[in-house]
Amino acid sequence: MALQQRTGTSLILRLELDQSVGAFGQLTRAIGEAGGDIVAVDVIHVTKNTAIRDVTVQAFDRVHGERIVQALKELPGVRVVNVSDRTFLLHLGGKISIQPKSPVKNRDDLSRVYTPDVARVCTAIQEDPAKAFQLTIKRNTVAIVTDGTAVLGLGDIGPAGAIPVMEGKAMLFKQFADVDAFPICLDTKDTDEIVRIVKAIAPTFGGINLEDISSPRCFEIEDRLRAELDIPVFHDDQHGTAVVLLAGLLNATKLIGKKLEQLQVVVTGIGAAGVACTKILLAAGVKNVIGVDRQGVLTRSVNYDNPIWQWYAQNTNPYEVRGGLQEAIAGADVFIGLSGPGVLTVDHLKKMARDPIVFAMANPVPEIDPEEAEPYVRVLATGRSDYPNQINNVLCFPGIFRGALDCRAKTINEEMKLAAARAIASIVTDDELNEQYIVPSVFNKKISRAVSQAVIDAAIATGVARRERPDYTQSN
Ligand SMILES: NC(=O)C1=CN([C@@H]2O[C@H](COP(=O)(O)OP(=O)(O)OC[C@H]3O[C@@H](n4cnc5c(N)ncnc54)[C@H](O)[C@@H]3O)[C@@H](O)[C@H]2O)C=CC1
Ligand SMILES: CC(=O)C(=O)O
Ligand SMILES: [Mg+2]
Structure with a gap:
């Protein structure tokens, strides 16, 4: 209530x-x-x-x-x-529109932006396809691609139902990082067809943001597109969420005085976001992660049909805890919810270690009502904008694509994601850090610049940037 x-x-x-x-x-x-x-x-x-x-x-x-x-x-x-x-x-009428950059006032303008003069520009690009980055919208445009199968926590609501979320993401790309993003909602769930369509539309875009595609198909779709395209392909629900989660955890652990290596972390919902969050935690040094999905704790003694769960079970749960959330959460320092409402109860919270950190990130309704949880936790975060500590991928995706586009990165790699997480965490200074403020507000104007610069530096350092000196005097 x-x-x-x-x-x-x-x-x-x-x-x-x-x-x-x-x-x-x-x-x-x-x-x-x-x-x-x-x-x-x-x-x-x-x-x-x-x-x-x-x-x-x-x-x-x-x-x-x-x-x-x-x-x-x-x-x-x-x-x-x-x-x-x-x-x-x-x-009403949708939330975004396309605006021309200059008016077409007379025949002379018309013949330049359109036929006949435009043909010279077309030929220049035909002769050197890299010129598409200079002479078209490609350098600043991202496709937000979904099949509508895992929209927020609403599940498989279809491509038309997904449009408002994708339009919302496009608004945020523009407002926070001046990236022009366009929603593309596909009426197919077929992995091969999604890969084929995205490859076919890729020439117009400088990057592909995959969104709300259910697991496990999302993993194969992203892997194949990353291998086959020379522009960044980034599944936001996996990596955007993981980056922001790590930023939040870096700051939350400062408050409780524990190192990442010491933590027992429980993740519920071993789907797109849960898997990626676990991977970034392991990469950042967390040793003890226990994953729980509908069937209970993932453990290496079980063989899973889902190859990503097979990987998960082999690389997590080092003490082979069995059972369900009840068993996994005993003594845990951190709970990360990427599942659905009602998964976490006060009884669970009472079983956690001292100073529990709870990130109940399911949208739109978190794993536990924050007001119910608050008395029992030290740090509480949700994915929502109406509570403090909003751990939401919106803190990441605008800046990460801004950086990737500016340096014309071929890909977004692990180093770029870790750099983005540290950049987000660093915006909250030690003086400001407190239980209600572990990640900056979405509206903090420093985020996009800090994230994009960190991403550019990491892209250059790892050799995936195709342009080393972005010109910040231009808007794109
Ligand atoms: N705060 C944020 O920035 C983000 C939040 N999310 C939220 O995380 C949730 C999962 O998103 P995705 O990973 O994209 O979906 P997904 O469909 O890929 O994975 C969801 C997983 O949760 C499991 N699950 C569902 N109910 C469960 C329950 N009661 N107990 C245990 N496991 C359960 C499912 O079996 C599935 O494996 C959604 O609510 C979504 O809105 C996702 C991305 C970003
Ligand atoms: C925030 C987001 O991308 C989701 O809940 O799916
Ligand atoms: Mg999403």
């Missing part, structure tokens, strides 16, 4: 009210009695007998919103003309 209250839903109610003394007071009282919170009132139109007003009301959730509307419908002298949900209003 508390979680719902903080999330809430905001309704704009267009109401026609009789112009009688006390009518507005009755209206506000009815909304208050139904538990709604009036956020704003706008007068739209007034006549001698009636007034039309837009009343913005905050409700706990959709059902609560419906109850408020019903209460108003039953109120004498009030007519509910229309109900709009502010979130839906923000999505």
